Amino acid sequence: MAPALSLVSAAIAVYLLLPVLIIFPVSLTSDAFLTWPPDLASFRWFSAFFDNPAWAHALEKSIEIALPVTVLATVLGTAAALGHSYARHWRRSLQTLFVAPFIIPVLAYALGIYSVAGRVGLVASIWPIVIGQTMVTLPLVFLIVSSGLAGRDRDLPRAAASLGAPWPRVLWSVELPLVRNAILAGGLLSFAYSFDEIVIAYFLSTAGGGTLPVQMLSAANEAADPTIAAASIFVMGVAMTIGILAVAARTWLARTPQ
């Protein structure tokens, strides 16, 4: 039973990592086109990625968008989780509401914001993308912080109040420090999500001002050169680093008794 289980797990892991296993060698090719099997041993396409102003600009754009998304999603998601943990009525409905952006197709958000942004004259800025991605990443933070809050001792905020702390102090000195790691994990994951997000970014970016994933998509349409592979390895590297950090933060959280 156990060996069979390990075998299946290993197979699933390989299946999930297959794109990386293919794209990484491709990015190291010295050929001028995406080929398989690649002629290995060249960082040519990585330098192409970093030297090309279009790619550098896209990277800059991605970070420029991911940072406010992270801040907004973390603050709003944490506030939503805290509010939900204190709600006495409509708890289920509230939870469904906050998690809804996970279920509603992202396309709906992209199109909706597109039509509104046009009317209020925000099309040329990064803010429609920031707002859209914040909506979609908020559930992530909400769920992670909620699970952190669920494990806390309900008496702690009450104890703080009885000891003389008005509610803002209860929040700042007791509630938030208790779920610090969950908030950290939520923030990291929303950054990673925004960095990788394409649907909203594609719909709402201006000509020539796309984020990294958008730039990759258009580059792939024009010429399939291995810079795309190098770019995807870069995006993947960022995402994986953040993912590992988030997992580390959550493990740390799990070890801290509440």
Next chain:
Amino acid sequence: MSVNATITGVSVKLGSVQALDRVSLTVEAGKFLALLGPSGSGKTTMLNVIGGFVQPDEGGVELDGRDMTGVPPHRRDIGMVFQSYALFPHMSVADNIGFPLRMRGVPRSERGPKIQEALALVGLAEHGPRSVLTLSGGQRQRVALARAVVFEPGMLLLDEPLAALDKQLRDSMQFELKALQNRVGITAVAVTHDQVEALTMADTVAVMNDGHVEQVGTPKDLYLRPETLFVATFLGEANLLPAIRGETVGFGRLGGDTVSGTAVIRPERLTLAQPPHVAGTGLEAEASVDEVTFQGARVRVRVRLKAQPDLVLVVAAPPLAAAQSLKPGDDVVIHADPEAMHVIPDVDAPAGVVTQGEHGELAPGAAVTSGPVQ
């Protein structure tokens, strides 16, 4: 500065449950009141009303004559020890104790000595820099206590303060807590379901049941002169005998007393003798031994009255050889001190009719035990 508390006609409805039903209580400054009752009796809700965590639907709380309606917990100047202790896990012991001082804007330089003083008060002078997560249950309890008194509040609330400790520690902490309360001179209200704890620590005990107060009194009053069957049976073991116009089954006439109701006598106030017996001055009844249990400090003997074999009484005999050698089936004579026979009059019943009163579940004539018995 300890305060007195007056609770007037407090009613609280939690969902569809009437958690408190017009409860009135007073606590004198510097005194220790225990709210004693089974779970669901409303005692914790009462504590939460005093602390400001639950708003009463009716009635109110006054501290030193000041109406507390609408005053939030952080402005009530009340220290509270929670059942879970509720120590902040992300702070050291000293930071936990310093928290209420920090909230009151006490400068850092003054906080240190006060924290140290509070730590010394609970015997943990060396533990300031430690993380609360490394402390044992008993130490956490002390830190919670130190944190609740360090800012010299007018009142101390304790929610099942000893429930999470093991028995030995609990027993010694009862005395320690009482001594500390005395030394600090603070008004204290403690919630407990443990009658020994309540009797040991409190100056006054309020027995609560089903959202109302059954009886308020000194530990001695409650134990010796319970006003209701609930109080009689909740505080320790009680023998209940139906009494009709002063006449009890087996023991005959109670001196002078002609009320109808239920006579309560504690197992330790009954004595056993071997028949034939010399007629004494007290009340006596013939019985046969049903069960003998050696319990260390006493021998618990269960007997059935000859006059009414379905009436079971419990006698707590000193652990002497005579009691230890008793066997089921032995004939004995039970002596009862008339002084120790306390009659609870039937409330609703007309004189002369024995009913089960409002306590339908308690058949008079049964030996009832409730709660931990020492």
